[in-house]
Amino acid sequence: MKMLENKIALVTGAGRGIGAAIARAFARQGAFVFVTDIDLAAADEVALSIGAQAEALPLDVSEPEHWSGAEAVVRDRFGGLDILVNNAGITGFLETPGPHDPEHFDLASWRTVHAVNTDGVALGCKSAIALMKRRAAGSIINLSSRSGVVGIPAAAAYAASKAAILNHTRTVALYCAEQGYPIRCNAILPAAIMTPMWDAMLGTGAARDAAIAGVEAGIPLGRFGTADEVADAAVFLAGPTSSYMTGGDIHLDGGILAGAQARPERAEED
Numbered sequence: 001m002k003m004l005e006n007k008i009a010l011v012t013g014a015g016r017g018i019g020a021a022i023a024r025a026f027a028r029q030g031a032f033v034f035v036t037d038i039d040l041a042a043a044d045e046v047a048l049s050i051g052a053q054a055e056a057l058p059l060d061v062s063e064p065e066h067w068s069g070a071e072a073v074v075r076d077r078f079g080g081l082d083i084l085v086n087n088a089g090i091t092g093f094l095e096t097p098g099p100h101d102p103e104h105f106d107l108a109s110w111r112t113v114h115a116v117n118t119d120g121v122a123l124g125c126k127s128a129i130a131l132m133k134r135r136a137a138g139s140i141i142n143l144s145s146r147s148g149v150v151g152i153p154a155a156a157a158y159a160a161s162k163a164a165i166l167n168h169t170r171t172v173a174l175y176c177a178e179q180g181y182p183i184r185c186n187a188i189l190p191a192a193i194m195t196p197m198w199d200a201m202l203g204t205g206a207a208r209d210a211a212i213a214g215v216e217a218g219i220p221l222g223r224f225g226t227a228d229e230v231a232d233a234a235v236f237l238a239g240p241t242s243s244y245m246t247g248g249d250i251h252l253d254g255g256i257l258a259g260a261q262a263r264p265e266r267a268e269e270d
C-alpha cells in the first residue's frame with residue numbers, strides 16, 4: 001500500500017532541489033502533485049518527468065494573488081487539498097544586493113528575503129487552511145532550517161525568517177487544533193543538503209572542492225545530505241504514520257546541532 005494514495009498535494013519551489021525531490025517522492029507514494037515554482041519552465045520540467053500524477057503551476061509565494069489563483073485551480077480540479085509543502089525559500093545571497101550582516105544590512109534585501117520566506121509560508125498556511133479544513137485530514141509541512149535555531153552572522157534575514165517559520169508552524173498547529181480542523185502542521189529543519197542553493201556559498205572549481213571539504217568537516221556524519229533524504233521525512237509528515245504529530249519539527253542535519261565545539265573533555269596527562 002502506498003503511503004499517500006489518492007492524496008492531493010502542492011509543493012512550492014518545486015522546480016529543483018528539495019522541492020523537486022519531495023514532489024517526486026509524493027507521486028511515487030501515490031499522490032497527485034501540483035508542482036509549483038516562480039520559474040514555470042522548471043516546474044513544467046519536473047511535472048513532465050513525473051507524468052500523469054503531476055501538474056505544473058506558476059506560483060510566486062510572496063504574492064497573495066498567486067496564492068488565490070492556485071487555490072482556485074486546486075478547488076476547481078479536486079475540491080480541496082490534503083498536503084501542502086511550503087518549501088520555497090531564498091538566502092538572499094544571489095537574489096538581492098545585500099549585505100546581510102546585522103551591522104550593515106540593506107533593508108530592501110532584508111525585506112525581499114522575508115517576503116519570500118516569512119510571508120510566503122504564512123500565505124501558504126492561510127491558503128492551506130481554507131483548502132483543507134473540510135477534508136478528512138490535512139498536513140502542512142514548512143521548511144525551516146538549522147539557521148532558524150542558531151545565529152548566522154552573514155545571513156541575518158535568512159536566519160530570522162527561518163526562526164519565524166518554525167514558530168509560525170507551532171502557531172498554525174495550535175490554531176487548527178483549537179478550531180477543531182483536521183489539519184496538522186510540522187516543520188523540517190535541514191542543514192547542509194546539497195542543492196543549487198549552495199552554489200553561491202561554495203563557489204566553483206578547486207575552491208568549491210575545498211569549500212565542500214570545509215563544510216563536511218563540521219558535520220558529524222561527514223557528508224552533505226541529499227534532497228531525497230529530506231523528501232523521506234516529508235513523506236512521513238504528510239502521511240498517516242505521523243498522525244499524532246503536530247507543532248513538531250524534524251532535524252535533518254547530519255548531527256550538526258547534536259553537540260557543540262566547546263565541550264568538556266578530560267585533559268591528557270603529561
Ligand code: NAP
Binds near residue numbers: 017036037145192194
Ligand atoms: P533551491 O535549490 O534554491 O530551490 C529553491 C526553489 O525555490 C527554486 O526552484 C527557486 O526558483 C524557487 N523559488 C525562489 N523564490 C521563489 C518564490 N518567490 N516563489 C516560489 N518559488 C521560489 O533551494 P533548496 O536547497 O532546495 O531549499 C528548499 C528549502 O529548504 C528552502 O526553504 C531552504 O531555505 C530550505 N533549506 C535548505 C537547506 C539546504 O542545505 N539546501 C538547508 C536548510 C533549509 P528559482 O530557481 O527561479 O530561484
